[in-house]
Amino acid sequence: MTPSETGLIEAADAAAKLAGERAAEAEEERRLSEDVIAALIEAGFARHFVPAGHGGYEATFTELRQALLTLGRSCASASWCALILATSGRMAAYLPPEGQAEVWRRGPDAAIAAALVPSGTAEAAPGGWRLSGEWNFLSAVDFSDWALLCVGVPGGPSFFAVPRDAFRVKKTWFNLGMRGTGSNSVVAQDVFVPHHRSVPWSTLLQGGSEHSDAICHQTPLAAVAGPLFATPALGSARAMLRAWTGTMLAKTEGSLPPPAQQTLARAGAELDAADLVTERALDMADLGGCTPETAARNARDASLAAELTRATANRLFESGGSQAQRDTSVLQRQWRDILTSTSHAALRFDLTSGMYAKTVGA
Template sequence: MQKLTTRHPAGRPAPSGAPHAFAGAVTLADAGAEAADRDRSLSALTVEALTGAGFARHFVPRRWGGTEGGFAELLARAAELGEASASAAWCAMLWAAHGRFATRLPEQAQQELWAAGPDVRLSAALAPPSGRVERRPDGWLLDGNWHCVSGALHADWFLLAVPGTEPGGGEALVLAVPAERLTVSRTWHAPGLRGTGSDSVAATGVVVPAHRAVPLAELLAARPEASSRGGQAPALLGGGLLFCAPALGAARRALRAWTAEATAARPGRESELARAADARLALARSAGEIEAAELLLRQAAERADHGPLDAQTVGRNQRDAAVGLDLLVTAVERLVRSGGVHTRSGADGVLDRAWRDLHTAASHAALRLQSAADAWALTLVS
């Protein structure tokens, strides 16, 4: 078990917003991708570069020094980062998304989070609610364990969902807890997205003040009165498509790695692409599917930024995110199967890692095609 220590966001260099900060983060993530896959966590250097590139502050209100950015911009940046490292993109995207959720906390809690600066890395465990709380005069007494908490080792604060305390369950709550009050266990052993360090978090007798709690339903719902689009949008309007951003980047990188291998000429032999019609067909179909997925996700991001906040728009975005990821998985699966073992193990293992990362991303509950299909279709008949 590893006890986390307090971070000091105010001591970090403020992101300049210049392209070189983001480009430097991409370069570091690329260089550290293999080590992150092996070590099951991003390096401290990569984490600080991602923070310096502005991901944690992306949805933070301007009054706290944040960017109040949009969904389309985050999708594009996370996808580009995903070409270097899907794990880095996954963590960076979630630190941004969780900052959006934190805008639903009471004012005093927001001040505690961001008064010293907006570059606070927030990890979260929201579904299903876990642990237990007891009401106390000064707030809540928290105990429990939460699993698959991405970026846990590098978080400054956590958003933890707990079941309600009323008879029959009651309303679930989300509590904001500083990292130093929690313990992380290294339990992440998934085949893909290994570098996300999606480990387990434990709380033992942690007192959480009442102002650091918000109903889970309120955190996830639309808030049309909020000052920014990120604050207004319900969780499901942008959540699924942002989960797809690292997968889109991984698929692009896989396509490049496969194409480089397939076009490489060998002594006395034409390249695979020149001599084999089935290789050309695999390339055409997979490249087209990856581009189609990107178009779906871009349209969904535009709706998240500018479309109605109604159930049909939410359902359509859920549908397009799940269909888009299905296209990405299908495209890379075809490349792996058509290229054979030599292609999977070539290009420094990039194609193999992308294949594993995509399948792990596809297992996320937010991206399951049947659930997304149900959510969208039922808005048409309600």
């Protein structure tokens, strides 16, 4: 399906306007408002990668990226939650057919939150597993219909799809930035999960679905995770640069002094570079046939994009003076959001550089 057929990019504009209006509220409440989540669902983020057989779009990574950039310019937390809705749907598409049918029995817009780090325990039981434990950092989990929980089991970690009535949410999200994501914890106690609602982590990592030939379901995780995770921060940094420029022009009566001119030019160049490498990465992914070398390069480039974006945010914040440090400052919120989101494990250069070095024989 082409971008014009899904309408996600156009719908993201309306969702971004609402998210921007609610950004301060999301920051204070440490979660998005229900109307913003509803707008993200209505825009089509949850169904973006859902198999066509369940009413989804099986759409492109580049379209999602463009929509996330639009949201990020208004609210990084809304952009991040939209990213999680979309990519968690892609993860669920690797479940066996019977499991997919349960997750999307009410349609393709089921909201899914995923815990990527293994935690908890899973004991084998007749027909499946019994899960217990606590899982951290599930963005938008307060609004989720399902949770994908990662647990270490014999043979390697697996993801288990758990319905909303089988777990409880524990309020643990009290972080420096990205406060509106509501990335709280999930607690489950002796929850039975049948085999058809589980999928090995290695299957997602390799990206070779047995149930769908769509490119988005045949793409290795490393090829797309980093570029997508880098996108909300990039959108927020674009907005931060615009806000900083307006503030500086007001201070200097419309004429930036040379130091500010250099800051403006360098920030713009860094963000353009981050934009280009992430765009190329997802363009390559949408072509299909991603090799391990391509996946490793994409992950490497995403880490570089995150570093460039973070450097820009630091430079703008430092040059913003005392005004930028106020609690009410938009620059301060954007700076905190960018630092927090770019610290994600998928964007750590010490991890992605090792992956890349192995593909070139270093």
